[in-house]
Each structure stands twice: as structure tokens, then as C-alpha cells.
Amino acid sequence: MQEWWRSAIVYQIYPRSYQDSTGSGVGDLQGITRRLRHVADLGADCIWLSPIFASPQADMGYDVSDYTAIDPLFGTMDDFDTLIATAHDLGLKVIVDQVLSHTSDQHDWFKQSRVSRDNPKSDWYVWADPLPDGSPPTNWHSHFGGSAWEFDPQRGQYYLHNFLASQPDLNFHNPDVVDAILDTCRFWLDHGLDGFRLDTVNYYFHDQKLRSNPPAQAKPQVTATDLYGMQSNIYNKTRPENLRFLERLRSLTDQYGDIMMVGEVGEMGRRSIEIMGEYTAGTTRLHMAYSFAMLGPDFNAEHFRNCIEGFQQGAPDGHPYWSFSNHDVPRQVSRWAQHAVSEDAMARFACAMLMAFEGTIGIYQGEELGQTETELTFDELTDPPAIRYWPAVKGRDGCRTPMVWEKDAINAGFSTGTPWLPVKPPQAANAVDQQGAGSIMEFYKTVIAFRKASLALSTGKTEFINLPEPLLAFHRTADDTRLTCVFNLSPDILTVAADGTLTGPHHATLHGGTLTLPGNGFAYIAGCTAIG
Template sequence: MQEWWRSAVIYQVYPRSYQDDDGDGVGDLAGITRRLDHIASLGVDCIWLSPIFASPQADMGYDVSDYLAVDPLFGDLAAFDTLIAEAHARGLKVVVDQVLSHTSDQHEWFKQSRLAQENDKADWYVWADPLPDGSPPTNWHSHFGGPAWEFDPQRGQYFLHNFLASQPDLNFHNPDVVDAILETCKFWLDRGLDGFRLDTVNYYFHDQKLRSNPPAQSKPQVMATDLYGMQNNIYNKTRPENLAFLKRLRALTDQYDDIMMVGEVGEMGHRSIEIMGEYTQGKDRLHMAYSFAMLGPDFNAEHFRNCIEGFQHGAPDGHPYWSFSNHDVPRQVSRWAEHSVSEDAMARLACAMLMAFEGTIGIYQGEELGQTETELVFAELTDPPAIRFWPAVKGRDGCRTPMVWEKDAPNAGFSTAKPWLPVKAPQAAKAVDQQGEGSILAYYREMIAYRKNSPALARGKTKFINLPEPLLAFTRTADEEAFTCVFNLSAEPQTVALKAPATIAKGNAATVKGKTLTLDGNGFVYLSGESKSLL
């Protein structure tokens, strides 16, 4: 089997914000189809679409009301089929976000389940009686604030929701639920989809004994919307039963050619790397997984090394997916601004790092423009946790504002109508039509092509080199090609003594004189030389 995904670069499209084709201020499938040439010009291999399924949009599509229908906001099944066909014609694979752990409370399954404690769907969701004092069954928290339990007076019980109260969790301990979910996945594979990005892949199962979580073992991390960090979340997610379901899902995808599944591990820190390894071991689980390990504020050599080496040690036969940004976190250029010489310098450094990492690489729309986080005021917000906890939490809207195509066009070419989130001048200034020779967009195209044409970068093995902070260094080796990759993760110049003469195969803000490598702030190099031991 070809396994195209092993060296792939995947481009995430947030459909609401990519291109509005019907003039309602919200992006749609026809708009994405219209912009496929832009995506193909990057040299990427695959598009990941955030949810497009029927939904009341309480959580922007991560609350599905019908797994077998496209939401009218985005189009219909015919528009989906056209997108798939046009993407395939350009050599692009397409995967779609599958939100399987929970549905919308408007899903027909839940509407029936909440009617009574005894009916055909009664056990399709996680229901539990109140404790004797009327309080929730466990101490589990919701990510969006408050308990993870909502009392339903119609049924006289609590139901579990890890996110909004309008996003009830499915009961994966019920084999009928598992069968139904697999059927919905098969529906899309039969339409030509190339795989799935599995949302919150470690949340499918809960502890059937409904045991409360113990306090966190390490220093608690408390955020306004998220008290998860105060607990050791061993009973509400990442349960051992999850592996059996992943195997069934893999068995389904293995019935088709060249299908790929990447799971989102909803966890932070070293534990997330362990779960990534566990979920990708062998040939009967996920093809690959990613976590939020590289999506946070940490920007130092030790952190990136620990992430990659942790995966190498935890899953020697597994496969990672690395990304610096997505629709849930502030944009990388803004998130790491304190370590940067300039926005452009950080954009180039982040691109060069990703293209040198072993595994599959993910790019979030707009990163190829060096896009920055949008500053919003309260009246402009749409994100539920931001609205609830403002101003302590700014939410996720700042990274979800529309793609910018033409600087001086209305709404930067995204829509002729008022967009669902505003397009502001700092973002419009980075529009595609402003990205000429020497731009960040040109740089992404160049670096993606360089990675794809390099055996060492596309599929080589990684060995880290001990250098002091703020220098990240490692070798990538495959066939007869070897690169020594060195990155300056600070705004201050750094010098490195080389063991042998070296040539800069690729670099930025870097020079080699004799056996001395100098990296300006945020500079990097891929070094080659007759000796494979350059540092």
C-alpha cells in the first residue's frame, strides 16, 4: 500500500472562513472549490475540512445533528461531491473532521433518548441518576465551564457533556451506538472521502462505574473556562476500552484504498505524547495522531525535543502528526511573538522547523501568509467560552477570522456580505494578492517543495544534537542524504562551532565562515557536508 500520508503536508481549511460563494457572509463548499488552485499551488498533499455536517452551529459545527447530511450553510451533498472530484483532479486528498464523541442535543438520537428511561435509544447517551443530595453523579468538569453533567427534567436524570450542555456525549459502551457510528463513517468513505480527522479521539468512552477524578498530581493549571487541570482525568476520558473501538474503525478504513485517520488527542504535556504513541502502535489502530503539545505557548528547544523524542520512545512503530496552529489556538506568529525578531522572521522560522520535523505536517489556513491573531471586541465574538468568560478569556475567534484574498476588496475578497467574523486591516494587509516574490507565501511554497524533494526531510530518521538553549539541532538522514538542522529560537544572534566544513543547503539569516555557524535572530540552516558529524 502506498501510504501517501506518511510524508504528507496537510492543509486545514476552516469552511466558515475560507471563501463565501453564495453571499451570505459564511464560507461554503463551493467557495473552497473555487480556491482549490491556491491550495494546490502550495504543494500540499491533502485538505482537512473542519466539520461540514448538519448542525445548529452552537459550537461551529462540532455539535452534529445529522451525520449523513451537509449543513445548508455550506451547501449540499452535490457540492461535497464536486469538491471531492475537483480536489482529486488536482492531486489533493480530502479528509473531514468527524465528531464522534458527542452529538448536538438536536440530533434525533438524543431527542428520542431523553423522552424516557426505557426506549430504543434510552441507553445511547450517558445518563445517570442524581446523588442523594441532587448533585451531579461525579466531579467531572466541562471544558466550557461548570460541571460535565446537565440535569434533564423530562427524563429525571443527568446526561454527560464534556463541552457545551447542548453537546451530549454518546454512550460508546452500547454496541448499537458503535455500529451506528461506523455506518456513518462508511457513508462518507463510499462517497470518495480519503479519511478522517477524529475530534477528541480519547473522549469516546467514560468510566462505567462513574468514579470521580482525583486531584491533579502536579501543580494545578486553572483557566477561566477549563478546570480540567485541577483533576487527574483518568475516569472521564482515555479509557482502555477506546483501543477496541479504534481497531474497529481501522478495520473499516482498511476495506478501502489509501485511507488515513488522524486522531486529535485532547490532552496537554507529556501525557499527550504517551497517548499519541499508544493510539498509533502497530497496524490496527490510528494511522497517526496529534496533540496540543506544540500548540501552546512553549517555545524552546527542550520542549520541541521532548515532544519528538517522547513520541519516538513511546511508539517506535507509530507515526506522528506535527502542527503549530489550528482553529482552537492563537496563531503561531502572535503566540510566539516574544521570541521573534519580527512577524515575518517567526513565520519563516516556524515554516522551516515544521518542514524539518519527522512525520506528517499540518498547516492551518492563513499560516502560509504569515497571518496574525485578530484582536476582537466583545460585540464581535461568536465563541461560547469567550462570550461566557470575557475578558479573562479571548476565545478562539481570533484565529478563525476569514481568509484574506484581495487587500482592497470588500472584506478582503472573502465575501460580498458582512462576514460572520470581521476582516480587519492588519489581517487584510497579508492578503494573497500582496504576497509576491520573496513573500511568506512564496517561502511556504519553496519550503514545501524542498521537503518533498528531499529523502532526508520527507522520510529520514531524526537524531538530536545537544546544544544549549535557544538552539534546537538534529540530523535527518535517509538514503545517501543527510542534513544537520539548526534553529535559533530567540531574537538574539547565536554562534555555533562546527566540527567540519559545511554548506548551507537551505537557510535564512545564517552564515558559515570556516567552522563557525552564525544564526541571526530566528535564523536557521539545513547544513550538508562530507562529514555527517558537523556538530
Template sequence: MTDWWRDAIIYQVYPRSYQDSTGDGVGDLNGITRRLPHIAGLGADCVWLSPIFMSPQKDMGYDVSDYCKIDPLFGDLDDFKGLIDTAHELGLKVITDQVLSHTSDQHEWFKASRKDRTNDKADWYVWADPLPDGSPPTNWHSHFGGPAWEFDPGRGQYYLHNFLASQPDLNFHNPDVVNAILETCKFWLDFGLDGFRLDTVNYYFHDQKLRSNPAANAAPQVMATDLYGMQKNIYNKTRPENLGFLERLRTLTDQYDDIMMVGEVGEMGDRSIEIMGEYTQGTDRLHMAYSFAMLGPDFNAKHFRNCIEGFQAGAPDGHPYWSFSNHDVPRHVTRWLDHATDEDAIARQAVAMLMSFPGTIGIYQGEELGQTETDLTYDELTDPPALRYWPAVKGRDGCRTPMVWEKDAANAGFSDGTPWLPVKAPQAANAVDQQGDDSVLAYYREVIAFRKASAALSGIKTTFIDLPEPLLAFHRISDAETLTCVFNLSADDHSLTVSDTEITGPNNASIDGTTLTLPANGYAYLTGKVTFT
């Protein structure tokens, strides 16, 4: 039997923003349950829920204060069980974000750990003495600005936090910590979850020698809010010990049927593809992994080809997961609009391209509507990096605004109350009830159905064809079928001479004799192993 996740479409739900059922302005589990038919009707196979566990919500749930309790903001265990049962009835799997590298500073483990240096949890977090001049133990940066170390006067030591100071990093070098974390994962597997999305999967271990990172000799990366990308982050993350923990976690999940783990690799560029390969190699680590490689501004044939070929070369027996948007980056319709004639054109081309890629595919809520990034004012923000660095940093709120269901309803049908982030007119215009037979939503359903019906697209074998920019082309091959996928990644028309073939499936191209015409943001699936001259 084929593993369900190998050609799955995974739909990410940001619970705060999907559907409010109580009128408090925040989405919740019962609201998600109500809307599950929308996800099933799209053709998705699995729902990924961003964090729903107990949290003070300083980083919107990515600061967990109790791994085994549902935050009352979203509901309770009964509500969650109802969601899982309904999803299963609709043929959907359910996975949740597991934020294991760090906790909230309100977690009981950290409250105990910070009391003194001798209690039974004193070594459950990463503590270190100041340098002789009182400065932090290393030069490591936090993703959210400033040093990755916070001084605690009670212990007279610094603790490590790769994100907010209220998100202290667990000490995975302590076997008691590893065992405790594995027990929390077991709790949810016993509860009926179908797997995990592992947040910051390469951040679990730190360098025990506390060596400072060398300079990267490069400009800061896009997601950095200060100088994070100016270091080669080799000592604060992606340590070799991570692999041992992943193997322990895989041993646990293999005791259950049909469980899947996908890891988020917090890295950019070619290194991210290497880590994806390493972390999915063999059958005793992650089932699959994804990185931010396709979540940035790059929109050219060389980039997409390098991502896929890099993974194929680095992990020939591994499995990739590709997506264009999520809750941490600007929506791709807005991000790539400079390469398109309009928003509708880039939305359609993007999904046609994404569904042609080998591996598992991720969709972020709202992208099936052609949703765009929301412009927010400072007083509307909630995201910590934006609040600290505005206006240079816009933050992540713009991609997290509520799902839009009914254009003319209050808050586009998301909530009867005041939503935690505003619903604005440009986003409401894309509401589900505005998506007719020739809409982006209808097109998503069509392309997903085409992928699922295609033996070639459901497989993994992919070989690229050498064509000049802005043309991306490759063969998708199975024993039963071969397709040639070709995309014009520009706002100009392009024509190609092709061997004997015909267009199949969703497209906006045309063939006249041996001439294939690709309009601006054009795309086509061609039958057979086509050659171009």
C-alpha cells in the same frame, strides 16, 4: 507503494472562513472549491475540512445533528461531490472532521433518548442518577465551564457533556451506538472521502463506575475555561476501551484503498505524547495522531526535542503528525512573537522548523500568509467560552477570522456580504495579493518544495544533537541523504563551530570557514552529519 499520508502536507480549511460564494457572509463548499488551486499551488497533499455536517452551529459544527447530511449553510451533497472531484483532479486528497464522541442535543438520537428510560435509544447517551443530595454523579468538569453533567427533568437524570450542555456524550459502551457510528463513517467512505480527522479521539468512552477524578495538583491548563486542568482526567477520557473502538474503525477503513485516519488527542504535556504513541501503535489503530503538545506557548529547544523523542520512544512503529496552529489555539506567529524580532521572522523560522520534523505536517489556513491573531471586541464574539468568560478568556474567534485574498476588496475578498467574523486591517494587510516573490507565502512554497525533494526530510529517522538553549539541532537521515537541521530559537545572534559542511536549501544563516552564524531566529539545513564544537 508508500502510503501517501506518511510524508504529506495537510492543509486545514475552516469552511466558515475560507471563501463565501453566496454573499451570506459565511464560507461554503463552492467557495472552497474555487480556492483549491491556492492549496495545490502551495504544495499541500490533502485538505482537511472542519465540520460541514448538519448542525445547529452552537459550537460551529462540532455539534452534529445529522452525520450523513451537509449543512445547508455550506451547500449540499452535490457541492461536496464537486469539491472532492476538483480536489482529486488537482492531486489533493480530502478528509473531514468526524465528531464522534458527542452529538448535538438536536440529533434525533438524543431527542429519543431523553424522552424516557425505556425507549430503544434510552442507553445511547451517558445518563446517570443524581447523588443523594441531588448533585452531579461525579466531579468531572466540562471544557467549556461548569460541571460536565446537565440535569434533565424529563428523565430525572443527568447526562454527560464534556463540552457544551447542548453536546451530549454518546455511550460507546453500547454496541448499538458503536455500530451506528461506524455506519456513518462507512457512508462517507463510500461517498469518496480519503479519510477522517477524528475530533477528541480519546473521549469516546467514560468510566462505567463513574469514579470522580483525583486532583492534578497543578494550575488549570491554558484551554480550560474554569478548573478542568486541576483534575487528573483519567475517568472521563482516555479509557482503555478506546483502543478497541479504534481497531473496529481501522478494520472498516482498511476495506478501502488509500484511506487515512488522524486522531486529535485532547491532552496536554508529556501525557499527550504517550497517548499519541499508544493510539498509533502497530497497524490496527490510527494511522497517525496529533496533540496540543506544539500548539501551546512553549518555544524552546527542550520542548520540541521532548515532543519528538517522546513519540519516537513511546511508539517506535507509530506515525506522528505535527502542526503549530489550528482552529482552537491562537495563531503561532502571535503566540511566539516574544521570541522573535518581528512577525515575518517567526513565520519563516516556524515553517523552516516544522518542515524539518519527521512525520506528517499540518498547516492551518492563513499561516502561509504569516497571519496573526485578530483582536476582537466582546460584541464581535461568537465562541461560547469567550462569551461566558470574557475578558479573562479571549476564546477561539481570533484565529477563525476569514481568509484574506485581496487587500483592498470588500472584506479582503472573502465575502460580498457581512462576514460572520470581521476582517480587520492588520489581517487584510497579509492578503494573498500582497504576497510577492519575497513573501511568507513564497517562502512556504519554497520550503515545502525543498522538503518534498529531500529524501532525508521525507523520511522519519531523526537523531538530536546536544546543544545549549536556545539552539535546536538534529540529524535527518535516509539511505540517500543526511541533513543537519539547526535553529536559533531566540532574538539574539548565535555562532557555532561546525565540521566540514555547506548550507543547502532555504536559510538565513552563513558559514565562514568553520563558523556557522545564526542570526536572530536563524535556521539552516546543512549537508551531511555535522558535528558542533
């Protein structure tokens, strides 16, 4: 089997924000199809589409009301089939978000489930009686604030929701639910999909005994919306039954040949790397997994090394997927600004470092332009937790504003109508038509091409080199080919003794046995036998 995904560059498209073809102010499938050449020219191998299924859009499509229908907001099934065909003609694979842990409360399954306690769908969601004092069955928290339980007066019971109250959790302990979910996945594979990105992949099962979580063992992590960090979340997610479901899903995808599944592990810190290992171990579970470990504010050599070595140790036969940004976190250039010489320098540095990592690489739309986080006012928000907790929480809208194509066009070429989120001048300044010779986009193309041409970078194993902070260094080796990668994670000029020859794109000098790295400097070195 080819296993195209092992060295792939996956480009995430947020459909609402990529290209509007109708003037509605919302991106759509025809718009994506029109812009696929941009992705192919960048050197990516695959596109990942955030949800495009029927939805009331309370959580921007992550609340599905029909798993086998395209939301009219984005187009038709014919538009989807055309997108698949066009992508394949350009040599691009296509994967789509599958939000399997929960549905919208507008899904027919839930509408029937809430009617009574004895109908055919009554046990398709997680229902529980109140405690004697009327309080929720457990102490579990919702990621979007408050309890993870919502009381439904029609049934006289609580239902579980890890996110919005309008996103009830499915009961994966019910085999009929599992069968129905697998049928929806089969539907899309039959339509030519090349795989799935599995949202919140460790949330499918809950503890059937409904035990409350104990307090967090480590220092609690608290944000305005999210009290998850105050508990050891051992009963509301990452249950052992999850592995059996992943094996059933893998068995299904294996029937379709060279299909890829990448799971989003909803966890932070060391535990997230351990779960990635568990979920990708062997050949009967996920092909890949990624966590939020590299999507947070941490920016030091020890952190990145711990992430990669942790995966190596926890899943020696597994395969990682690394990304610095997605639709849920502030853009990397803004998130790591305090460590940067400039926005331009950080955009190039992040690209150079990410493309040196072992595994599959993910890029979020706009990162190839050096895009920055958009500053929004309260009246411009659409993200539920931001609206609820403003101003303590800015939410996720800042990284979801529309893709910019032409600096001086209406809405930077995204839409002729009023965009669902505004296009502001600082973002428009980074438009594709401004990305000429020497630009960040051209740099991305160069580094991606260099990675693909290098056996060491595309398939090589990683061996870290012990250098002091803020230097991250490692060898990548494949067969007899070895490349040494060195990165300066600070805005200061640093030097280190090294031999060999600089190769590929770099921001460093190597003379007389001394490697000089400017602030946010980086180097790929061939023939390096000694460094440090």
C-alpha cells in the same frame, strides 16, 4: 499500499472562513472548490475540512445533528461531490472532521433518548441519577465551564457533556451506538473521502462505574473556563476501551484501501505524547495522531525535542503528525511573538522548523500568509466560552477570522456580504494578492518544495544533537543522505562551530567553521560531520 499520508502536507480549511460564494457572510463548499488551486500551488497534498455536517452551529459545527447530511449553510451533497472530484483532479486528498464523541442535543438520537428511560435510544447517551443530595454523579468538569453534567427534568437524570451542555456525549459502551457511528463513517468513505480527522479521539469512552477523578498530581493548570487541569482525568477520558473502538474503525477504513485517520488527542504535556504512542502503535489503530503539545505557548528547544523524542520512544513503529496551529489556538506568529525578531521572522522560522520535523505536517489556513491573531471586541464574538467568560478569555474567534484574498476588495475578497467574523486591516494586509516574490507565501512554497525534494526531510529518521538552549539541532537521515537542521529559538544572534555546506532556504551564514544564526535564524546543512 502507497500510504500517501506518511510524507504529506495537510492543509486545514475552516469552511466558515475560507471563501463565501453566495454573499451570506459564511464560507461554503463552492467557495472552497473555487480556491483549491491555491492549496495545490502551495504544495500541499491533502485538505482537512472542519465539520460541514448538519448542525445548529452552537459550537460552529462541532455539534452535529445529522452525521450524513451537509449543512445547508455550506451547500449540498452535490457541492461536496464536486469538491471531492476537483480536489482529486488537482492531486489533493480530502479528509473531513468526524466528531464522534458527542452530538448536538438537536440530533434525533438525543431527542428520543431524553424522552424516557426505556425507549430504543434511552441508553445511547451517558445518563446517571443524581447523588442523594441532588448533585451531579461525579466531579468531572466541562471544558467550556462548570460541571460536565446537565440535569434533564424530562428524564429526571443528568447527562454527560464534556463541552457545551448542548453537546451530549454518546455512550460508546452501547454496541448499537458503535455500529451506528461506524455506519456514518462508511457513508462518507463511499462518497470518496480519503480519510478522517477524528475530533477529541480519546473522549469516546467513560468510566462505567462513574468514579470521580482524583486531584491532579502535578501543579494544577487552571484557566477561566477550564478546570480540567485540577484533576487527573483518568475516568472521564482515555479509557482502555477506546483502543478496541479504534481497531474496529481501522478495520473499516482498511476495506477502502489507502485511507488515512489522524486523531486529535485532547491532552497537554508528556501524557499527550504517550497517548499518541498508544493510539498509533502497530497497524491496527490510528495511522497518525497529534496533540496540543506543540499548540501551546511553550517555545524552547527542550520542549520540541521532548515532544519528538517522546513519540519516538513511546511509539517506535507509530507515525506522528505535527502542527503549530489550528482553529482552537491563537495563531503561531502571535502566540510566540515574545521570542521573535519580528512577525515576518517568526512566520518564516516556524515554517522552516515545522517542515524539518519527521512525520506528517499540518498547516492551518492563513499561516502561509504569516497571518496574525485578530483582536476582537466583545460584540464581535461568536465563541461560547469567550462570550461566557469575557474578558478573562478571548476565545478562539481570533484565529478563525476569514481568509484574506485581495487586500483592497470588500472584506479582503472573502465575501460580498457581512462576514460572520470581521476582516480587519492588520489581517487584510497579509492577503494572498500581496504575497509576491520574497513573501512569506513564496517562502512556504520554497520550503515545502525543498522538503519534498529531500529524501532526508521527507522520509528520514531523526537524531538530536546536544546543543545548549536556545538552539535546536538534529540530523535527518535516509539511506546515505543526511541533512543537519539547526534553529535559533531566540531573537539574539548566536554562533556555533560547524562544518559542511548550507543548502536549501536558510537564514544563516557558514564560514570558516562557524555557523552564524541571526535571531530566529535557521539552517539546513549538507555534509555536516561536526557541530557544537
